[in-house]
Amino acid sequence: xxxxxxxxxxxxxxxxxxxxxxxxxxxxxxxxxxxxxxxxxxxxxxxxxxxxxxxxxxxxxxxxxxxxxxxxxxxxx
Amino acid sequence: xxxxxxxxxxxxxxxxxxxxxxxxxxxxxxxxxxxxxxxxxxxxxxxxxxxxxxxxxxxxxxxxxxxxxxxxxxxxxxxxxxxxxxxxxxxxxxxxxxxxxxxxxxxxxxxxxxxxxxxxxxxxxxxxxxxxxxxxxxxxxxxxxxxxxxxxxxxxxxxx
Numbered sequence: 001x002x003x004x005x006x007x008x009x010x011x012x013x014x015x016x017x018x019x020x021x022x023x024x025x026x027x028x029x030x031x032x033x034x035x036x037x038x039x040x041x042x043x044x045x046x047x048x049x050x051x052x053x054x055x056x057x058x059x060x061x062x063x064x065x066x067x068x069x070x071x072x073x074x075x076x077x
Numbered sequence: 078x079x080x081x082x083x084x085x086x087x088x089x090x091x092x093x094x095x096x097x098x099x100x101x102x103x104x105x106x107x108x109x110x111x112x113x114x115x116x117x118x119x120x121x122x123x124x125x126x127x128x129x130x131x132x133x134x135x136x137x138x139x140x141x142x143x144x145x146x147x148x149x150x151x152x153x154x155x156x157x158x159x160x161x162x163x164x165x166x167x168x169x170x171x172x173x174x175x176x177x178x179x180x181x182x183x184x185x186x187x188x189x190x191x192x193x194x195x196x197x198x199x200x201x202x203x204x205x206x207x208x209x210x211x212x213x214x215x216x217x218x219x220x221x222x223x224x225x226x227x228x229x230x231x232x233x234x235x236x237x
Binding site: 006007008011046048053055069072074076 | 133134135138176196200201207218221222232
């Protein structure tokens with residue numbers, strides 16, 4: 001599964017990387033990410049997740065071929 | 078309703094300086110007695126710290142589709158003749174425009190209300206982020222939307 005992160009998340013993770021663990025939903029993905037860097041806990045709790053340019057929630061079934069975009073809270077304007 | 082100068086024909090996210098006068102020129106409409114332009118500009122300080130410049134990043138595809146939806150909703154709700162929004166990415170200097178929203182309607186009340194609705198939603202929802210570069214050489218991703226702390230839902234926001 002490919003992961004893309006943006007903005008403040010790049011202080012905790014590489015902009016693009018892959019996870020090889022079995023990840024079926026966003027909660028499991030968060031757990032994998034926290035295992036990589038537990039300092040990201042606070043910001044991850046406020047992030048949205050997207051696949052193929054659509055936001056997803058924990059009910060969305062992820063598969064190993066997905067590219068998951070992790071969207072920190074907005075700060076435009 | 079004038080659909081020409083809307084999100085469908087203008088990039089919602091731009092990596093070059095925003096042509097505010099050009100956008101304003103496109104906003105005029107014979108049925109519009111009011112045109113409201115909001116320009117969000119980079120100021121030279123934030124929370125007491127001198128700011129050198131801002132750098133914006135976006136998920137362009139998501140931001141573009143989201144801004145299109147926001148403009149479409151505003152047009153429908155306030156019967157706008159024109160709704161335009163464009164946000165910068167990349168380095169933006171002090172005093173330059175980071176985001177512009179233009180609304181045109183028959184009367185000013187609708188244009189003002191719609192303009193505020195559009196900029197509020199862009200600031201809270203669009204996947205666009207600012208990194209503040211301070212005069213002392215430090216930098217910080219800043220001013221994130223924190224509505225979820227109150228609403229308990231990262232998709233629910235409180236607009237000013």
